[in-house]
Amino acid sequence: MKTVIIIPYRNRETHLNYWLENTYPLIKKAVPNVEVIVVEQTEGKKFNRGATINIGYLHYNNDENSYITQDVDVNPINDEIINLYGEDVKNDKFLGIYSDGRTLGGIVKFTGSTFKRVNGFPNDYWGWGHEDKDLSNRAEFYNCLIERKIKFEDSDKSKYLNIFQDNHVREDCGKWGLAYGIWDRVPDDQKKSYIESNGLSSLQYKVINEVVLMENVKKITVEI
Numbered sequence: 590m591k592t593v594i595i596i597p598y599r600n601r602e603t604h605l606n607y608w609l610e611n612t613y614p615l616i617k618k619a620v621p622n623v624e625v626i627v628v629e630q631t632e633g634k635k636f637n638r639g640a641t642i643n644i645g646y647l648h649y650n651n652d653e654n655s656y657i658t659q660d661v662d663v664n665p666i667n668d669e670i671i672n673l674y675g676e677d678v679k680n681d682k683f684l685g686i687y688s689d690g691r692t693l694g695g696i697v698k699f700t701g702s703t704f705k706r707v708n709g710f711p712n713d714y715w716g717w718g719h720e721d722k723d724l725s726n727r728a729e730f731y732n733c734l735i736e737r738k739i740k741f742e743d744s745d746k747s748k749y750l751n752i753f754q755d756n757h758v759r760e761d762c763g764k765w766g767l768a769y770g771i772w773d774r775v776p777d778d779q780k781k782s783y784i785e786s787n788g789l790s791s792l793q794y795k796v797i798n799e800v801v802l803m804e805n806v807k808k809i810t811v812e813i
C-alpha cells in the first residue's frame with residue numbers, strides 16, 4: 590500500500606524543481622512508502638487539472654493506495670502540515686490538507702476506492718477553476734466525510750506553506766454555473782448520471798512519454 594502524490598503539471602519547471610529538491614525530501618521522511626507521479630499535459634489544449642489528476646490515479650489504478658493531489662506551486666514547510674500527508678485516511682473520506690472552504694482543491698488526500706466511488710474529477714473542465722468544486726459536489730452526493738484542515742482563506746497559512754505567486758493568465762473554464770450555480774437544484778437521478786458518465790470511467794488519453802526523475806518519482810506526459 591502506497592501513498593501516491595499526484596502533481597498536475599505543464600510548463601512550471603522552476604516550481605517543479607523547487608518542489609522536488611526542497612519539499613519532497615521533507616515528505617519522504619514523514620510518509621512511509623510514498624511515490625510521486627507528475628502528470629504533464631501536452632501543449633495544444635487548455636490545461637485540464639481534473640483530467641491530469643484522474644490520469645495519475647488511473648496510472649496505478651489500485652484502490653488500496655492512498656492518493657494526494659499536489660499543486661506544483663504549493664510547498665508545505667512545517668511538521669504539522671507535513672504529518673497530515675502521512676495521516677491514515679479511511680474510505681469515504683476526503684481530507685483537505687490545504688483547501689478552500691467550499692471545494693476540494695489544493696492538497697487533498699483520499700483512498701483509491703473513495704476516488705473511484707465518486708468517479709474522480711470531471712474530465713471536461715478545460716482552463717482554470719471549478720473542477721475542485723465539482724469534486725466536492727461528488728463527495729457530498731455520495732455522503733463522504735469531508736474534513737478541511739488548513740484553508741486557502743486562513744490568514745496564518747504562511748506558517749504552513751510557501752506558495753509561489755506567478756502572473757500566468759488564468760482563463761476561467763466557464764463552468765462556474767454548473768459547479769456552483771445550478772448543482773444544488775439538479776435532481777438526484779440527474780446528478781448521478783452526470784457523475785457516472787464524466788470521470789475516471791470515461792477518460793480518454795494517450796501516454797506519450799514516461800521518465801523517472803528520481804527515486805520513486807516519475808513523470809508521464811499525456812495527451813488528453
Ligand code: UDP
Nearest residue numbers: 596597598599600601636638659660661662
Ligand atoms: N498547472 C500547471 N500548468 C498550468 C496550469 C496549471 O502545471 O499551465 C498546475 C500546477 O500544478 C498548478 C495547478 O495546476 O499549481 C493549479 O493551477 P494554478 O496554480 O494556475 O491555479 P491557482 O493556484 O491560481 O488556483
Ligand code: MN
Nearest residue numbers: 660662663753
Ligand atoms: Mn497555484
